[in-house]
Amino acid sequence: MSLRIKTSDPAVKALCKVADKEDIATVFDRYQMQLPQCGFGSLGLCCRICYKGPCRVDPFGEGPQLGICGADRHTIVARNVTRMMAAGAAAHSEHGRHIALAMQKVGKGLLPAYRIRDEDKLYRIAELLDIDTLGKEMLEVAHDVATKTLEDFQNQDHHKGCHWISATLPDKRVDLLSRLGALPHNIDATVSQIMARTHIGCDAEPKNVFLGGIRGALADFNGMSLATELSDVMFGTPSPVVTEANIGVIDKDAVNISVNGHNPLLSEVICDIARDMNDIAKGAGAEKGINIVGICCTGNEVMMRHGVPLATNYLSQEMAILTGALDAMVVDVQCIMPSLPQIGNCFHTEVITTMDENKMQGARHISFHEENAVETAREVIQCAINAYTRRDPNKVNIPNIKQTAVVGFSSEAIITALSKLDAVDPLKPLVDNIVNGNIQGVALFAGCNSTQTVQDESYQIIARTLAANNVLLLATGCGAGAFAKHGLMNQQATEQYAGDSLKAVLTQIGEAAGLNGPLPLVLHMGSCVDNSRAVTLATALANRLGVDLCDLPVVASAPEAMSEKAIAIASWGVAIGLPTHLGTIPQVTGSDVVTELMQEGAKDLFGGYFLVETDPKIAGNKLVEVIKGKRQGLGI
Amino acid sequence: MKELENNIIYADAQKCLGCHSCELACAVAHGGKGGIIDSVINKLPLFSRTKVVVSDGVMMPMQCRQCEDAPCAKVCPTGACRQENDQVQIVEENCVGCKLCVMVCPFGVITVKRDAFKDDGCSTNQGVALKCDLCTTWRMESGKQEPACVEACPTKAIKLINLHEYRMALVQARAKELAQSQKHLNLTLRKL
Numbered sequence: 001m002s003l004r005i006k007t008s009d010p011a012v013k014a015l016c017k018v019a020d021k022e023d024i025a026t027v028f029d030r031y032q033m034q035l036p037q038c039g040f041g042s043l044g045l046c047c048r049i050c051y052k053g054p055c056r057v058d059p060f061g062e063g064p065q066l067g068i069c070g071a072d073r074h075t076i077v078a079r080n081v082t083r084m085m086a087a088g089a090a091a092h093s094e095h096g097r098h099i100a101l102a103m104q105k106v107g108k109g110l111l112p113a114y115r116i117r118d119e120d121k122l123y124r125i126a127e128l129l130d131i132d133t134l135g136k137e138m139l140e141v142a143h144d145v146a147t148k149t150l151e152d153f154q155n156q157d158h159h160k161g162c163h164w165i166s167a168t169l170p171d172k173r174v175d176l177l178s179r180l181g182a183l184p185h186n187i188d189a190t191v192s193q194i195m196a197r198t199h200i201g202c203d204a205e206p207k208n209v210f211l212g213g214i215r216g217a218l219a220d221f222n223g224m225s226l227a228t229e230l231s232d233v234m235f236g237t238p239s240p241v242v243t244e245a246n247i248g249v250i251d252k253d254a255v256n257i258s259v260n261g262h263n264p265l266l267s268e269v270i271c272d273i274a275r276d277m278n279d280i281a282k283g284a285g286a287e288k289g290i291n292i293v294g295i296c297c298t299g300n301e302v303m304m305r306h307g308v309p310l311a312t313n314y315l316s317q318e319m320a321i322l323t324g325a326l327d328a329m330v331v332d333v334q335c336i337m338p339s340l341p342q343i344g345n346c347f348h349t350e351v352i353t354t355m356d357e358n359k360m361q362g363a364r365h366i367s368f369h370e371e372n373a374v375e376t377a378r379e380v381i382q383c384a385i386n387a388y389t390r391r392d393p394n395k396v397n398i399p400n401i402k403q404t405a406v407v408g409f410s411s412e413a414i415i416t417a418l419s420k421l422d423a424v425d426p427l428k429p430l431v432d433n434i435v436n437g438n439i440q441g442v443a444l445f446a447g448c449n450s451t452q453t454v455q456d457e458s459y460q461i462i463a464r465t466l467a468a469n470n471v472l473l474l475a476t477g478c479g480a481g482a483f484a485k486h487g488l489m490n491q492q493a494t495e496q497y498a499g500d501s502l503k504a505v506l507t508q509i510g511e512a513a514g515l516n517g518p519l520p521l522v523l524h525m526g527s528c529v530d531n532s533r534a535v536t537l538a539t540a541l542a543n544r545l546g547v548d549l550c551d552l553p554v555v556a557s558a559p560e561a562m563s564e565k566a567i568a569i570a571s572w573g574v575a576i577g578l579p580t581h582l583g584t585i586p587q588v589t590g591s592d593v594v595t596e597l598m599q600e601g602a603k604d605l606f607g608g609y610f611l612v613e614t615d616p617k618i619a620g621n622k623l624v625e626v627i628k629g630k631r632q633g634l635g636i
Numbered sequence: 637m638k639e640l641e642n643n644i645i646y647a648d649a650q651k652c653l654g655c656h657s658c659e660l661a662c663a664v665a666h667g668g669k670g671g672i673i674d675s676v677i678n679k680l681p682l683f684s685r686t687k688v689v690v691s692d693g694v695m696m697p698m699q700c701r702q703c704e705d706a707p708c709a710k711v712c713p714t715g716a717c718r719q720e721n722d723q724v725q726i727v728e729e730n731c732v733g734c735k736l737c738v739m740v741c742p743f744g745v746i747t748v749k750r751d752a753f754k755d756d757g758c759s760t761n762q763g764v765a766l767k768c769d770l771c772t773t774w775r776m777e778s779g780k781q782e783p784a785c786v787e788a789c790p791t792k793a794i795k796l797i798n799l800h801e802y803r804m805a806l807v808q809a810r811a812k813e814l815a816q817s818q819k820h821l822n823l824t825l826r827k828l
Contacts (some may be wrong), residue, residue: 031679036788039660039672056656059676060663063656588674 004032005506007316007455009485010260011247014399015319020518024346026318027337031451041466043590044077048354050200059590068127075590076204078200081567082213088568091214091528093153093223095186095263099230100149101368102265106234106534107143113269113373116142117236121412126168126230132336142233148228148598155186162600165222170539172548173576177218180605182211182575184219191216206593219568224569232299233566235268238304238408238526239416240515246485247307247316248402252325254291255281257381258311261332262527266354266368266376270391271306271332273377277385282383295320296335297477297527303484304408304526313456313481314562315449321349322394326594328384332368333358335448335563348390403487406515407524409474410538414523417517420512427544431511434541435636440470441553441627442541444534444578445479446564446569447523452584456482458559458616463488463497463580465620467521470499471627477528478560484524488543493521510615524581531569535576545634553630555623557582559616574598574608579626581611581619641799642723645686645768645785651683651793657698659684661788666766667751667772673791682751683762685768686785697785697794699743700724700768707744708765708809710735716765731764738765770796 005016019026025033040046040056047055047067052065055067057076071079072144087347105111116122119138119233126133126141129148130375131140152162161183166174184190194216197203205213232238250256257269257274266276271573278289294312300306314335320326321343328350329340341362344351354368354376355357364383368376402536419426443466449455459482463473475483483489494506498521506518513519526534535549542549556573558566561582573580588594603609611626613619660672661824663682668675686699698779704722709717716730717737726737733748750762780787786794 036657036661036790038657039664039788040656040789043674043676058656059660059672060684062683063659518700585673589677592677592679595677 003454005026005454006031007456008317008460009246009312009455011312011399011401011456011485012316012319012364015247015397018322018397022346023575024322025339026344027315027339027451029059030339042585042587044080044587044594045073045590046619047071047079049079049198055527057576057590058247063613069143071204072437072591073208074206077177077205077588077594078209078587080214081588081594082209082216083198084215084567084572085213085220086191087564088566089187089189089220091189091565092220092227092568095333095529096223096230097150097153098235098265099227099262100146102613103230103438104143104146105370105516105555107139107141107146109139111370111373114234114370116233118233119195121229122233125233132201145233146230149230152189152222153186153228155188158185160185161425162219162222165218165223167541168225168536169576170542171271171339172550175506176548177575178630179302180211181216182215184215184222184505186527187219187223187405188513190219194283197435201451206304206591207597210294210597212349214571214575215567217573220565220568221532221535221572221576224529228526228530228532231264232410235264235301236305237412237415238410240406240592241304241307242404242406243303243307243403244312245303245405245489247311247323247398247404249291249311250320250323250325251288251291251399252396252398253286254288255286256291256293256326257384258293258295258326258329259298259302259318259332260295260329262290262297262301262334263355263528264298264334265370266304266330266332266373267298267302269373269377270380272310273303273374280382281385281388286385286388290381290384292322295329296481297529298332300477300480300524300527303405304410304524304530307407308406309386310484311403312483312485313449313478315478317376318532321347321513323398324392325398327387327391328352328380330380331353331358331360331363332456335358337348343533346625347395347595348387348392350387351385353379355615371391374401381481388444401439403485403490405484405489405524407480407484407489408489409525411525411533415511415540417513421509430546431541433505436635437631438470438505439472440472441630442472442538442625443623443627444525444530444531444554444556445473445475445483445559446477446528446556446573447558447559447566448478449482450526450562450584452562453560453614455560458583458619459483460488461616462557462559462623463522463532463619467497467502468499468555469627471624472502472504473522474525474534474573475522475592476525476531476534479558480522480524480526483522488522489524491515491519491520493581494518497521515565528565528569542564548607548636549576551630552632553627553634555579555581555626557581557583557619557623559619561586570610574602574610575606579611579623581613581623583614583616585612585614586610639723641704642769643770644702644797644799645697645699645770645783646795646797646802647696648793648795649694651667652696653791654688654690655790656688657788658686658785659688660795661784662686662768665771665784672768681753683747684750685745685766687745698743698745699785701743702770705741707742711736711740723772724767726765726767728764728766733761733763733765734783735765744754745779753798
């Protein structure tokens with residue numbers, strides 16, 4: 001029968017009992033309270049974009065078929081989903097802009113808390129963006145890279161694509177997108193244009209609206225590419241590191257601080273400063289000092305770069321507080337539940353917002369700016385230490401549930417590992433194994449958690465199916481968090497679930513890379529803004545084989561897609577040619593025109609398409625079939 | 637012999653926000669397969685037996701009131717519409733779609749329609765009289781306690797009412813008030 005606590009995570013199940021006992025409502029209770037959810041909204045048939053509305057179209061044809069303005073179901077659905085893509089693009093790109101602006105200031109020597117940690121990557125990017133580095137100081141190069149990057153928010157020439165997307169996708173794909181009018185020229189302008197064209201009385205042709213949305217989704221790709229790559233330059237490019245994941249990483253003998261959200265600008269400095277303030281924490285009675293743990297994608301960022309353990313992913317962020325041992329939760333931007341301060345009030349936990357445009361009622365706000373990063377980090381950590389002294393030991397309940405996770409697989413790290421097999425041509429071992437079928441294909445798991453499914457469950461079922469069929473697995477975002485928490489990012493998982501030929505390849509690479517065993521079953525590529533890392537790898541493969549991305553046996557899967565960012569990611573996944581699985585039903589099915597456009601229509605235009613399947617077992621099998629089909633297409 | 641009135645669907649106009657969720661749930665409960673999304677994708681010809689109406693700013697869903705002296709049952713020439721099992725039932729197999737019930741229904745809540753794909757090669761519209769059946773079949777098949785519209789209502793404006801209980805609640809409430817006034821009446825009378 002229906003499950004009240006919709007999760008497969010044993011730590012979440014354990015902590016929900018605490019919530020029940022303390023009469024604290026969690027995300028699972030709020031979901032139950034929302035049931036049944038509105039059918040019009042679920043179908044995308046509710047239009048609220050003007051004050052004549054709300055208007056709804058009757059999906060069964062008895063009632064109104066047009067909104068008051070005359071918009072039909074297809075226009076309404078297309079406008080709704082397109083606006084969500086724009087919001088996703090805005091979110092990722094705002095994050096990217098923040099990083100680029102910071103790097104520009106670092107280049108001018110204005111931000112002492114930050115420096116350039118990966119000079120090699122800086123120079124690689126300079127070359128990629130056609131920036132002359134001759135005779136320039138390293139910091140000047142950084143400034144120039146940031147400045148040219150920011151042109152992607154400023155260019156007014158509609159015929160000139162954004163720098164990053166043009167430089168990071170295969171030429172064939174850039175040409176195709178350009179021909180279709182889907183290549184963004186300016187991130188901000190593209191988002192604005194979507195808002196303008198979907199205003200009342202503008203673009204009403206559903207396909208045209210939807211293609212405008214795809215342009216926005218590709219602006220999202222551009223924004224996340226630059227965010228990821230510039231973050232690597234400033235904070236270091238991830239390389240494999242062994243760490244742990246799930247609630248058990250919270251330590252009762254330490255001052256526990258969780259970093260939650262997406263943007264690494266503050267959390268990086270918190271990690272630095274925590275080392276300096278360890279003795280203060282010990283002085284306050286915490287014998288193990290300060291323990292930073294990650295949640296959601298800020299968690300993934302610091303996990304990838306510093307091996308900071310991951311406490312949990314999106315849907316269970318409240319659970320960290322329910323342990324009674326979390327002293328502060330520091331949040332930045334995106335996917336932060338507004339319920340946190342209230343739950344924090346039931347314990348001693350300080351919930352601290354840090355971004356002036358992302359506040360929550362009931363939270364303490366400590367305003368973060370890069371210029372005062374160190375002071376902010378100190379203040380935040382001091383708050384946590386003070387809270388620690390108020391911790392009630394009787395309320396501490398940390399389920400001892402955690403798994404080993406080997407993370408940090410940036411595309412560079414994967415290439416480095418492969419170079420141990422072939423130093424001259426590192427891609428060759430991967431290409432050879434794909435061609436000979438030892439690796440049947442590659443699947444990228446991306447996206448969120450959603451109460452529409454059982455938390456983390458579909459990820460695991462689909463991954464096990466694909467692994468058994470010798471598909472190489474990559475993951476980002478809360479999908480990566482799910483795999484880390486459930487022990488699918490370690491060597492034991494490879495031994496247990498990988499098909500024989502995949503296991504042999506992962507073992508060969510892992511041994512060569514000095515891991516004393518195979519690579520983990522699922523390679524953690526970073527936070528959700530890091531999905532571009534997988535595209536970097538896929539582009540390298542496509543260029544190497546002289547084909548386009550849609551020809552590769554590469555698929556994407558978002559079994560729990562939830563946020564507007566996820567809608568943007570899935571949409572650019574389709575637009576760059578990837579068959580993209582969604583395990584939650586997009587709010588578009590009220591229009592057969594848009595539904596068809598996202599499937600067969602997209603396939604005709606881009607080669608990629610949405611594959612919607614809510615049953616994870618069936619989805620896994622369908623993805624295996626898609627990969628087989630792609631291999632046939634390539635004649636391998 | 638039955639002693640009680642038929643149960644009815646009752647909607648509290650104070651709570652109804654006009655979201656039409658009851659209509660969608662009703663449509664899906666009568667022939668929908670796999671919930672609303674699959675039903676829409678598969679273009680099932682479904683429709684609701686309840687209808688949200690607004691008049692003078694007051695909004696509420698209207699549906700069959702399960703009349704005790706039902707005009708629809710009286711006029712039905714085939715006997716398809718009759719009082720049976722504590723409600724006014726229409727046996728769809730026996731209905732010819734003559735619409736007499738539609739014409740005499742004081743509440744306008746009967747429709748003559750085909751709510752499934754038409755059989756190929758049939759020379760008629762295959763319409764039959766359809767109205768609220770209190771989700772009897774749906775509840776039996778799904779194991780649900782409440783009719784679909786009741787379950788779907790986000791503000792709990794819709795309820796399945798047992799008239800005896802409803803009346804008892806009213807009687808109790810009024811009795812409590814009267815009891816209070818009786819005390820005061822007694823006091824006043826004594827003083828006189």
